[in-house]
Amino acid sequence: MTLQSNIDTLVTIFGGSGFLGRHVVRALAKRGYRIRVAVRRPDLAGHLQPLGRVGQIHAVQANVRYSRSVAAAARDADVVINLVGILFERGRQRFDAVQTFGAEAIALAAAAYGARMVHVSALGADEASSSHYARSKAMGEKAVLAAVPSAIVLRPSVMFGPEDDFFNRFAALARLSPVLPLIGGGHTRFQPVFVGDAATAIADAVEGKARAGATYELGGPEVRSFRQLMEFVLATIERRRLLAPIPFALARIQAQFLQYLPTPLLTPDQVELLKHDNIVSAAAEREGRTLKGLGIRPTAVEAIVPSYLWRFRKTGQFRGRVA
Ligand SMILES: NC(=O)c1ccc[n+]([C@@H]2O[C@H](COP(=O)([O-])OP(=O)(O)OC[C@H]3O[C@@H](n4cnc5c(N)ncnc54)[C@H](OP(=O)(O)O)[C@@H]3O)[C@@H](O)[C@H]2O)c1
Secondary structure: OOHHHHOOOEEEEEOOOOHHHHHHHHHHHHOOOEEEEEEOOHHHOHHHHHHOOOOOEEEEEOOOOOHHHHHHHHOOOOEEEEOOOOOOOEOOEOHHHHHHHHHHHHHHHHHHOOOEEEEEOOOOOOOOOOOHHHHHHHHHHHHHHHHOOOOEEEEEOOEEOOOOOOHHHHHHHHHHOOEEEEEHHHOOEEOOEEHHHHHHHHHHHHOOOOOOOOEEEEOOOOOEEHHHHHHHHHHHOOOOOEEEEEOHHHHHHHHHHHOOOOOOOOOHHHHHHOOOOEOOOHHHHHHOOOOHHHOOOOOOHHHHOHHHHHHHOOOOOOOOOOO
């Protein structure tokens, strides 16, 4: 498809102002699509404008908890992408309201306008999970596929990139605290995926390169335990810290208090999530429902993370000792 032909394709991106959102906007702008970013505060989405040409990216107001605003944002779109998600509940931002009913509202609007849909969920989505986050994600997927059976669902593992919430958070914690907690002993396994690779997968799905109605699982090239990831963070920021295993039960009690911080360090629901590995399933590997299956070679954490974690080193970007 040429850049010129894509300019007639309107893509509405819900959650386009977020961490993954800005990478998706950039990937689609490069491929020449016309982009409508649906966000709660369009006045705060100015950072997206330089990612495209003049007039290519347009921000409109929408809150997925209000179906009329969702329908207005999806009007006449050829493709609708849902990137809306929350990590903890606050006020009216509940997991069910945002990740189940919000996803359903977007899918119903896509169906009403005959738009194709790409929906981002999360690895670990499971209706039977003890985590409310994971249950609401699974129910969101189900509602999306009921309304738009051809929707492409993408489930990433934890994503990394300059503005990520994972490596930056633990590097920041290591700067302040002499101890890093290993919840449940730090045995939970992750498959961190580069946000740029997830964005490429979404852009490929928009371009029709993914299987309609399929659920893809997005993981990086390596599986690492939480302990290994903490060791990697400490080595990268050149700091020595005690890694302290904490049983799940104790972490849950701590989380009861930590959840009330303005941006919670840990919630009881996140402790539940940590009880399960967050990796690509054997079935997805076998059936090619992966980055590799889409022809994308996953980027390693070593290739990207040091390029933004250096600011947590004592000496910043400079070497501690020179010859
Ligand atoms: N980051 C990860 O490691 C990771 C891992 C697995 C899955 N995911 C999933 O990937 C997707 C994108 O994640 P992300 O890291 O980019 O999250 P993010 O940076 O927090 O972005 C989430 C987006 O959702 C929007 N949003 C929240 N509530 C909304 C509402 N009621 N109505 C409309 N928009 C709303 C936010 O806009 P506001 O500015 O208005 O709040 C923001 O643009 C989410 O579905 C997430 O669950 C992320």
